[in-house]
Amino acid sequence: MSLSELKETLTAKGLKITPQRLALLEALENNQHPTADNIIGYIRQNHPNIAIGTVYKTLETFVEKGIIKKVKTEKDVMRYDAITDNHHHLYCSESDRIEDYFDEELNQLLTSYFAQKQIPGFQIEDVKLQILGKFKNEN
Amino acid sequence: MSLSELKETLTAKGLKITPQRLALLEALENNQHPTADNIIGYIRQNHPNIAIGTVYKTLETFVEKGIIKKVKTEKDVMRYDAITDNHHHLYCSESDRIEDYFDEELNQLLTSYFAQKQIPGFQIEDVKLQILGKFKNEN
DNA sequence: TTCTTAAACAAGAATTATTCTCATATAAGA
DNA sequence: TCTTATATGAGAATAATTCTTGTTTAAGAA
Structure with a gap:
């Protein structure tokens, strides 16, 4: 997705555009079924100061807004899926x-x-x- | 299941018969998709001293032996299923x-x-x- | 039945993923 | 540019689970 498409994803759901949220969206696009920890590692490559709490909070927001889904697993680490189409x-x-x-x-x-x-x-x-x-x- | 059937369940898998394991099996029979915490609460009614670590360890053993299965959920509490038939x-x-x-x-x-x-x-x-x-x- | 020993247990400390708190920073509309 | 509600960073707090250690016990052997 282009930057403007990422921004549109946020505004369409009534969310403010922030660098952290854009980084999250980009991370979710480029990681398959990541854990929060995967995402933190990925984002910190380019954005070293993002707080862990921000990542969790943002993931929660995205789930509430239907931008991503949680994936059911047998492990006690949550995983996320950026694809919300039926699959x-x-x-x-x-x-x-x-x-x-x-x-x-x-x-x-x-x-x-x-x-x-x-x-x-x-x-x-x-x-x-x-x-x-x-x-x-x-x- | 009768007591002797519960015991047979254990010996069939090469597990020693202990009061804790029998209590676990009975708890799993009488609780649908319980969490570890559900099981601890249930067992402690009759068996107040069972240790939390024992419950977790025994659940893990039962999963390894195929006596129970983990249930996939979106929450960070694990749930277990005593029914291993296809369903x-x-x-x-x-x-x-x-x-x-x-x-x-x-x-x-x-x-x-x-x-x-x-x-x-x-x-x-x-x-x-x-x-x-x-x-x-x-x- | 008693003995032996590997395995199981209780108790509580440690770990790990996640959530919460709060002071500061910032996006977005006025 | 100003205002304000919202988002963020940093780190503390929580909750589920795992680990550690000393003690107990099940089960086969004697």
Whole structure:
């Protein structure tokens, strides 16, 4: 995203434009499913004084505004996902690697399945797959 | 589960039978997707001296042995699931409630879908749905 | 049954991720 | 340029989890 697009992302959500928030957005674009710590390390390369609290606070703000999402994991470190389109996640069973998985055919299959089959006492808002397995290539 | 079944669960995995481990198993049977803290509170009703570290250590052991599983969440408290059969999870979008969802038809649909459609560079081991939404009834 | 020993436990200290506090700085509209 | 609500930096505080150490105990051997 260009600088002006990053700024537009913020103003569209009613957020002030600050260097820290722009750095966060840029970091989120360039790191896949990062932890807060990943982001801090990345940002401090160019912006050494950013405070840890600011990063956490800003991530929280972005989640509230729907700019990013939290990723569910079995670890006690939170991870974030800058992509908010409907997609699924591939979880490595041997490491902490997580990749996005886009599959429109699957989305439609799920949509039609749950359109026809209700879950008693539950109103579905979103369905996501956690696909556990092994990546064949290193990365 | 009867006491002898609980004991068999442990010996089958090569674990020594201890009162603490039996209490853990019983707590896990009677609490849905509990946190470590939930379990400690439950066990201390009858077993006031169990140490927090023992609960964490034992949960870790049970996960390693496949007796229970960790449940992925967006919170920084771990939750556990005593049911290791293939099933999915319903996550409440407004609270921390999580329920199990069993659907054999869905499992077969997913199995046949991924039998036919490979994910490039990825070997699937397990597929689980995270179903986000609202519970209609309180509980 | 008693003995032996590796494994498990209790208690509390240590660690780590995250949140909070508050004084200062700054974005954005007037 | 001024004003003010909001954001930030720095570091303290918190909460979940892990680690350490001395003691106890389960389970097989004698």
